[in-house]
Amino acid sequence: MSKLEHNKQMKRQAILLAAQQVFMAEGFELASMDKIAAIAQMTKQTVYRYYPSKLELFQATLTMMGEQFNDSFLLSLQHADPRQALESFAKEFIEFHLSEAHIATARLLISESAKSPEIVSHFYAVGSDDTDEKLQQFFTARLNIEQPQSLVNLWTGMLLSIRSAVLMGRISPTALEIQQHAKEATDFLFAAIK
Structure with missing residues (x-):
């Protein structure tokens, strides 16, 4: 894996972990992309580059959580x-x-x-x-x-x-x-x- 690909993977993971925290605390409707971006320590534009909508981010978060279940x-x-x-x-x-x-x-x-x-x-x-x-x-x-x-x-x-x-x-x-x-x-x- 190239350094660029590794950095993308790290950003994606940071966004998903921040999204999980926000969705679990505030719910889907009240969760904001601004708060997710702040917790992930990146800009909202970066979050949208990886996940074009809150619903897509929510779905990706559920997928990540599902992969953690045993x-x-x-x-x-x-x-x-x-x-x-x-x-x-x-x-x-x-x-x-x-x-x-x-x-x-x-x-x-x-x-x-x-x-x-x-x-x-x-x-x-x-x-x-x-x-x-x-x-x-x-x-x-x-x-x-x-x-x-x-x-x-x-x-x-x-x-x-x-x-x-x-x-x-x-x-x-x-x-x-x-x-x-x-x-x-x-x-x-x-x-x-x-």
Whole structure:
């Protein structure tokens, strides 16, 4: 990589980090390109040279944030015992969805969706999430369920029910509470498929 290309990459990264800070603190509508430029320590014209609109910058910021997220919870599905695989998946899946970055992103999308519905569309267009597909494959191959989509949706809905209170500002559950919730939701799942 040439020095010029390296400098462009560094500027792009500085803009994205500044944009993330501003979007998370102020929301999409209230965020200003002036403030993003000031935090990135460059001119507004430079920011616009890299990202011609606030919406494009927001989309690029979501992409960057999405690349930082780790879907390692899918590795749990490789465990030999199906129940242990799903309990481990459930615990890590819940922890991921309760992470500070994920909660902040969800709050931003919820608060801005009425005023700027296009940002939700952009968020879902940023990257593919194959979690449901992987779970459906697991349910079919390891639990012998032929059409598992509804069951996957119900189970992941149970897992994410613990997140609602946190989105509303409540204290995040402890590691023990998360583990217990994951176990009980998985027990419920296995009781339903017998």
